[in-house]
Amino acid sequence: MNTKVRQESEAGLRRQIHAKIATIAKTGICMPGTLVRKSRKCGNPRCACANGGPLHPACTVTSKDCGRTKAVYIPVDMIPEVETWVANHKRVKELLKEIGVLAERLIRLHVPRRLAARRRSGSLESGTAET
Numbered sequence: 428m429n430t431k432v433r434q435e436s437e438a439g440l441r442r443q444i445h446a447k448i449a450t451i452a453k454t455g456i457c458m459p460g461t462l463v464r465k466s467r468k469c470g471n472p473r474c475a476c477a478n479g480g481p482l483h484p485a486c487t488v489t490s491k492d493c494g495r496t497k498a499v500y501i502p503v504d505m506i507p508e509v510e511t512w513v514a515n516h517k518r519v520k521e522l523l524k525e526i527g528v529l530a531e532r533l534i535r536l537h538v539p540r541r542l543a544a545r546r547r548s549g550s551l552e553s554g555t556a557e558t
């Protein structure tokens with residue numbers, strides 16, 4: 428029956444959503460931002476870096492905080508770990524987006540076709556952009 432098919436795909440969508448939630452739950456520490464590698468002078472006037480020698484590797488994670496760009500300095504020994512945190516955050520963000528898409532499909536599946544068609548034409552009428 429039609430209803431059964433719909434219920435099955437709804438269940439399928441819910442399963443997919445919960446699989447993604449489980450993946451998020453298993454993810455480690457997350458940190459928003461972009462890891463930026465650069466080199467810098469350490470400030471010691473007697474260091475080689477102050478006299479044309481090689482600079483010291485430095486790393487920051489930059490992110491937007493209320494529209495302002497914020498940079499957090501990452502100690503060298505923490506760089507590999509923080510790199511994972513940044514990657515985790517990116518992955519979680521992707522998963523949340525995917526969950527949102529699936530949730531929308533789940534809702535659409537729930538709305539009877541006629542209602543959906545009426546809503547679509549309604550949204551066309553209320554649309555402001557005319558091309």
Ligand SMILES: [Zn+2]
Pocket residue numbers: 468469470471474475476477483
């Ligand atoms: Zn130095």
